[in-house]
Amino acid sequence: MDRLLWYIQEVVNMLTKVIPKSLKILEEAKLRFRNIGVAFSGGSDSLVVLDLTRMVLDDFPVIFVDTYNQFKETYEYVEMVKKKWNLDLHVFRAEKNRVKELLLDRNYTPEAIFECCKYHKIDPLLKGVSTLKLDALVVGIRRAEHEERAKETYISPRKDHYRVHPILDWSRDDVLDYIAFYNLPINPLYNKGYTSLGCVWCTKPNPDPTKHERLGRDQRRERIQKVLREAGYT
Amino acid sequence: MAKLMVICFDGLNRKAVEKYNLQNIKQKEYGDVRTFTVFSGSLWSSLVTGVDQERHKITSWKPTENGSLTFFRDKCKLECVVDYAKKPLVMYYPYLDKRWRIFLGLEHKSKGEIVEKNRRVYLETLSALDTVEWDLCLVCFMIIDNLGHRGELDREDYVLIDGWCKNLIEKGKPDIAFVMGDKDPDHRPPAYYSCSRVLNLRNPKWTDFYGIFKRWLTC
Numbered sequence: 264m265d266r267l268l269w270y271i272q273e274v275v276n277m278l279t280k281v282i283p284k285s286l287k288i289l290e291e292a293k294l295r296f297r298n299i300g301v302a303f304s305g306g307s308d309s310l311v312v313l314d315l316t317r318m319v320l321d322d323f324p325v326i327f328v329d330t331y332n333q334f335k336e337t338y339e340y341v342e343m344v345k346k347k348w349n350l351d352l353h354v355f356r357a358e359k360n361r362v363k364e365l366l367l368d369r370n371y372t373p374e375a376i377f378e379c380c381k382y383h384k385i386d387p388l389l390k391g392v393s394t395l396k397l398d399a400l401v402v403g404i405r406r407a408e409h410e411e412r413a414k415e416t417y418i419s420p421r422k423d424h425y426r427v428h429p430i431l432d433w434s435r436d437d438v439l440d441y442i443a444f445y446n447l448p449i450n451p452l453y454n455k456g457y458t459s460l461g462c463v464w465c466t467k468p469n470p471d472p473t474k475h476e477r478l479g480r481d482q483r484r485e486r487i488q489k490v491l492r493e494a495g496y497t
Numbered sequence: 498m499a500k501l502m503v504i505c506f507d508g509l510n511r512k513a514v515e516k517y518n519l520q521n522i523k524q525k526e527y528g529d530v531r532t533f534t535v536f537s538g539s540l541w542s543s544l545v546t547g548v549d550q551e552r553h554k555i556t557s558w559k560p561t562e563n564g565s566l567t568f569f570r571d572k573c574k575l576e577c578v579v580d581y582a583k584k585p586l587v588m589y590y591p592y593l594d595k596r597w598r599i600f601l602g603l604e605h606k607s608k609g610e611i612v613e614k615n616r617r618v619y620l621e622t623l624s625a626l627d628t629v630e631w632d633l634c635l636v637c638f639m640i641i642d643n644l645g646h647r648g649e650l651d652r653e654d655y656v657l658i659d660g661w662c663k664n665l666i667e668k669g670k671p672d673i674a675f676v677m678g679d680k681d682p683d684h685r686p687p688a689y690y691s692c693s694r695v696l697n698l699r700n701p702k703w704t705d706f707y708g709i710f711k712r713w714l715t716c
Contacts, residue, residue: 275536278684279556283534286686290531318535318686445683 273440281437282315285429288417289319289401292427295418296398299427300324302388302497303344303352305337305450306460308403308430310344311441315429316401317348325352326391326400330383331360332462340450347448353395355387366464376465376484377491383462385495392424399425402497405433408459408477411488421495435476498583501713502634502671504662505544507537508642509678511689517655521663522676527691532679532703535686537642540679540703545635546575547707578707581714582633588622589637608649612657615640619661626669633714634669645682666693673713677706 292299301316303309303325316323327341345352361382369375392400399418406413412431419426430438435458442449452460456468458476465481477485488496511529514522532540534550542555550556553575579585606614615638622636640658644650666674671693678689688703696709 275556278536279534279539279550283550286533286535290533445685 274444277437277440277444281433282441284432285315286319288427288429289316292399292401292418292425293319296425298395298397299399299401300326300392300395300397301401302326302328302403303341303350304328304403304460305333305341305344306403307438307442307449307453308405308433310403310447310449311433311438312401312403312430313344313348313350314441314445314447322351324395324397325350326388326395327352327354328384328387328391329354329356330387330462331356332362332383332464334452334460334463334466336451337460340448344448353391355391355394357383357387362462362464371481371483373483373487376481377487377494380484380491380496381494385491388497389495397424399427401427401429403430404428404497405435405438406431407434409485409488411492426497498632499673499713499716500632500634500669500671501582501710502666502669502674503636503677503710504665504675505541505635505637505677505679506641506658507541507637507639507679508645508682509658509689510681510685510687511678512681513641513655514678514689514691517652517659519655519659519662521659521666522691524674524676524691524693526695526698527676527689528698528701530677530688530690530701530703530706532686532688535680535684537679540688541637543704544677544679544706545577545579547578547704547711548575549704578710578714579633579635581711582631584629584631584633586622586625586629586631586634586636588625588635589618606643608644608647611640611643611647612654619665622665623668626665633710634665634671636665641678642682650682675706675710679703 299320300323301313303313304327313325344350362379365382366375366379404412404415406415415428415431417428417431419428450460456472457466457479458469458472459480460466461480465484467479469476469479471478514527534540536556539550539555542553543549546553579587618636618638622634626634638658640654641650644654662676674693676691680686680688690701690706
């Protein structure tokens, strides 16, 4: 009974406090910007943001950056979500796969990680924003994920567009509660021990899911988040 | 005395209205309404008070300690749209009529019982429109939301409520009629409105309707 009451409180809290704040942020973006797109990586946070945006906007483009190096499950999952929700999905990718030359042969030095991420992920993302002529890009970052993301604001300017962060204040549990409540399909990798998803070369199952959710991400890469974000990373 | 009719359907939004082409629910003007919360108790309370949840503080169906469901009027001291009516006819409206409690937990009942209890609200309202004088008729139905929760909502149910709307408006002959929906049964915005007159509302907020209703009742 206690567990049931706790669950009801969680759901009510989500419906009356957590989601309303995110909807307000998206509504404000809707009023301010003409062309709004959503970045979808195939992870749980961007799934929630995508679903929230569907509540506010009828038609909007979705950007998926194919780094050539995502998990097979992620590609299949993104395709499944695209079909299920009839998404206007636009895939952007670099000219070719240079992961060996940029990252693996250079033994994951900070410079190598930065160049690999910039080439495979950041540049195609920015290309997507400019190709689709977006005024604003909705992304699913959260303050709790990383100290660099903690510095963000709900709507923040970039060089030629704005970033909208509707779930900035959400916790990992809020994301999981939302997915459970709305019965959203999740990437099967979450059932294999992963708690944060990226490319195969920099992502492993979380060795201790009770600890930080990004513990499965390459920690050398986590340490250069600041420069990655300055270059345009989410 | 201008007559204002507001027919509310918990769980109705534009996508369903369009999908089933509900001709009577769609009136001269209709469209989406912006909402920021996705919880029925909070939304309906905002409709009748004109303020967001942050002010009326109603976030659940839970009654107050003394069992009263009118606590926003007692505690928040907020005015309600019904206060501006000289002769209100309020049928099963949350926090205004203790009979609302009849519907709490309806979603766990059988489909037949849910339909029957809502039909009773419809028939009582239809009968009252003839027998009492009124300037505000405010009626709320839980059928769509509750059947949606049970997964037993189909075209037939929407056609049924479309007919109820037609008959209520035809019998009541209001000067202006609104049909309001708060969200879909899965707690997804947007909300919905339709109006028997052209108001040229653009991208309205849910709380805007309080002022519109008030103007009609006080003009």
